[in-house]
Amino acid sequence: MGLTRVCRAVRVAACCAMLGCGRGDEVAVVTEQRVMMDTVVSISVYVASEDSSSAIRRDIDKAFAAVARIDSLMSSYTETSEVAEINRRAATSAVTISADLDSVLQTARWASAISHCAFDVSVAPILQLWGFGTEHQGVPDSQSVRELLPKVDYRLLKKEHGTLRFAKPGMAIDLGGVAKGYAVDVAVESLQGAGYRDVMVKAGGDLRTLASPLTAGRRYIWIQHPREADKFFGKFRFDSGAVSTSGDYERFFERDGVRYHHIIDPQTGYPARRAVSATVLANDSRTADALSTALFVLGPERGIALADSLAEVEAVIVSIAGDKLAWRATSGLAPRLAIIQ
Numbered sequence: 001m002g003l004t005r006v007c008r009a010v011r012v013a014a015c016c017a018m019l020g021c022g023r024g025d026e027v028a029v030v031t032e033q034r035v036m037m038d039t040v041v042s043i044s045v046y047v048a049s050e051d052s053s054s055a056i057r058r059d060i061d062k063a064f065a066a067v068a069r070i071d072s073l074m075s076s077y078t079e080t081s082e083v084a085e086i087n088r089r090a091a092t093s094a095v096t097i098s099a100d101l102d103s104v105l106q107t108a109r110w111a112s113a114i115s116h117c118a119f120d121v122s123v124a125p126i127l128q129l130w131g132f133g134t135e136h137q138g139v140p141d142s143q144s145v146r147e148l149l150p151k152v153d154y155r156l157l158k159k160e161h162g163t164l165r166f167a168k169p170g171m172a173i174d175l176g177g178v179a180k181g182y183a184v185d186v187a188v189e190s191l192q193g194a195g196y197r198d199v200m201v202k203a204g205g206d207l208r209t210l211a212s213p214l215t216a217g218r219r220y221i222w223i224q225h226p227r228e229a230d231k232f233f234g235k236f237r238f239d240s241g242a243v244s245t246s247g248d249y250e251r252f253f254e255r256d257g258v259r260y261h262h263i264i265d266p267q268t269g270y271p272a273r274r275a276v277s278a279t280v281l282a283n284d285s286r287t288a289d290a291l292s293t294a295l296f297v298l299g300p301e302r303g304i305a306l307a308d309s310l311a312e313v314e315a316v317i318v319s320i321a322g323d324k325l326a327w328r329a330t331s332g333l334a335p336r337l338a339i340i341q
Helices: 053-074 082-089 099-114 121-130 142-151 179-193 285-298 300-309
Strands: 012-016 028-036 039-047 157-160 163-166 199-203 206-210 219-224 232-237 241-247 252-255 258-261 277-282 314-321 324-329
Touching: 028 053, 039 053, 039 179, 053 082, 053 099, 053 179, 082 099, 099 121, 099 157, 099 179, 099 285, 121 142, 179 199, 179 206, 179 241, 179 285, 206 285, 219 241, 219 277, 232 324, 241 285, 277 285, 285 300, 285 314, 300 314, 300 324
Parallel strands: none
Antiparallel strands: 012 219, 028 039, 039 199, 157 163, 199 206, 206 241, 219 232, 241 277, 252 258, 277 314, 314 324
16 A cells, blocks of 8 residues: 655744743744645744734734635635636636736746756646645656656746746646745735734745844754654754745655655656755745755755855755765855754
């Protein structure tokens, strides 16, 4: 029998060391969690006291509403979403797209171009063939994969004058590698608009924080161990910015002792094998989200070389050498990274 594990949530964990840090100021946190976007979404606001916690919770509700709106537009599993409408119609006519979808596609196109197609939202037909996210996941025959590969190419997504069309029939898009990051950004922007300056939003492996003097220097990011669910691989200090981790342990099934995970190499149509985990730091979550997938596909050498070439981006990529974990990090992150394994 095959082993199936779907949505092992919160693969990047963040801890705020609120007390006992040798400082006199205390920090209170107001946190809400909800299951959204096929994962656990957590929104936290850090304050000096909880006197206004009811008002904070109302603003957190508004941030969750913003996440729900993005999910309703970009879900690949809802027939009424904007993405579903595009996948139904864009092969035969240009489809008008929302400003949100346009923004996500801009990030996706940038990530595809700089990674030489290691990230590609047009990989959706291959994902559908594998059945990830459904009750019918399994290893497809190689001929079916080969027949679909010509439909996977972000350059065949023709976006102009606020519309999108597909250059070939049978194409489809899946925004799972960038939409969660975008939703996290939208939630943070909602809280910023309400006047908060110290927040943390997590959606599965995507996280973004803002730090004020209340928490500056007191927050760590803990990277999930890719093979032991109750352990961490490493940690580093982190104040403000975004972090995203992509791993082969998030959605996968096993057949005959082989792990087949959902991060597909767009060049081959099969799960990428060069890494088991890729963590990216960037200024915003949509960028970190897309890059973590791209770097996972590229693997340690090419992935870290790309990250080192990008301003304000850091990364660590974990791979398996024999029966041990190996890792490579960018020059800016390596000195800050404490390995726990």
